Amino acid sequence: MSAPEHRTAAGTPRTRRRGKGRGERLMVPEAEFTSYYGRPIIKPPVWKVPDVPAYLYLGGLAGVSAPLAALADLTGRPGLRRVGRVAAAGGATLSVGFLVHDLGRPERFLHMLRVLKVTSPLSVGSWILAPFGALSGATAVAEVLGVTPRLARASGLAAGALGPALTTYTAVLVADTAVPAWHEGFRELPFVFAGSAMASGGGAGLLARGDVTPARRVAVAGAVLELAATSVLERRIGFAAKAYRSGRAGAVLTGARVGTVVGALGALASGFVRGRPGRVLGAAAGLLLNAASAATRYGIFEAGMASARDPEYTVRPQRERLEARRAEDHPAGSDR
Structure with missing residues (x-):
């Protein structure tokens, strides 16, 4: 006796076998994840590229550069202090610029x-970004002009105190949405963003002259944190991890991970190379870490947008949660 068969949508018979000599008849076609009129189930964010990815990256860079500059000021590392202050002010200023451009009008x-x-x-983040930008800007002006060192130290310390919040609030901002790839990763995204910011801020510090040991340590630690948190995120969020592994986002994030690893190894190696070759190696590693950090932010942004456009990312997790709840209410072998 032949195994049971079923017909496809085109009417042709097809047999699915399980084990030896056994088959299964499909009574309905496999589900396709569609929505009314082919529209997404949720409305994708109207955020633009490159405005929002740049805003995410630059805020992280500035948020780590300010504490590094404050530490360098307190420990007598003028080269690292100068680069950190300029990077903090530049990152904050450009970040606000990209945000305003995305909003459309400055008054918003x-x-x-x-x-x-x-x-x-977004409200809390705006109140972090505004005073941080003012403090870091004043500190950088004093640094470049070489005036009011005491006031520059005070404003630099204040900016450094706000820096950590600036590195992670954007992760809370994107996770506090209905976008599946972002919302499902609400636990890990702050750690991913913090690690990426540390890698970029520490990488910027590697461009300085003199002793850059703190920057090197921050850059390597940030790279490790980013890679570890990303790995945990992709394992924990289930089907939504597909958005981070496939399509344009997957390609960008793969490249970002390679750049982060190579940049961290280069930063680590630069500490063992003396003189000009060591500075060149450290600077190259710092630039690579910043490029990788920017790619990470863009990849995460693109993964979220892709998951918002595809109904499957909304429907499948809902069905899986419903089935899990049913399994809890009616365990196997229990009386219904």
Whole structure:
């Protein structure tokens, strides 16, 4: 006796076998994840490229550069202090510029400062970014002009205190949405963003002259944290991890991981090479780490947008949660 068979949508018979001599008849066609009129189930964010990915990257760079500059000021590393202060001010200024361009009109950013809403990541982030930008800008001007060193130290320390919050609030901002790839990773994204920021800020510090030991340590530690947190994220979030591994986002993030690893190894090796070759190696590693950090932010952004456009990322996790809940309510072998 032949195994049971079923017909495809075209009417042709097809047999699915299980084991030896056994088959299974499909009564309905396999599900296709579609939505009404082919539209996404959720509305994708209207954020633009390169504005938002650049905003995410530059904020992280600035948020780590300011504490590094403050540390360098307190420990007598003028080269690292100068580069850190300039990087913090430049990153914050450009970050605000990209944000304002994405908003469309400058007054929209000012409107966000009228009220501090603690339940809104964007409102809290605006209140972090605005004073940080002012403090880091004043510190950088004093550094470049060589004036008011005491005031520069005070403003630099204040900017450094705000820096850590600046590195991670954007992760909370994107995770606090309905976008599946971002929302499912709400636990790990702050660590991914913090590690990426440390790699870029420490990498910028490697461009300085003199002793850059703190920057090297921060860069390597950040690279390790980013890679570890990304690995945990992709293992934990289930089907949503496909958005980070496939398509344009997958290709970009793969390249970013390679760049992060190579950059971290180069930064580590530069500490064992004396003189000009060591400085050149450290500078090259720092630039590579920054390129990888920017690619990481873009890859995460693109993964979220891809998951918002595809209904499967919304429907499948809902079905899996429903089936898991049913399994808990009616364990195998129990009376229904």
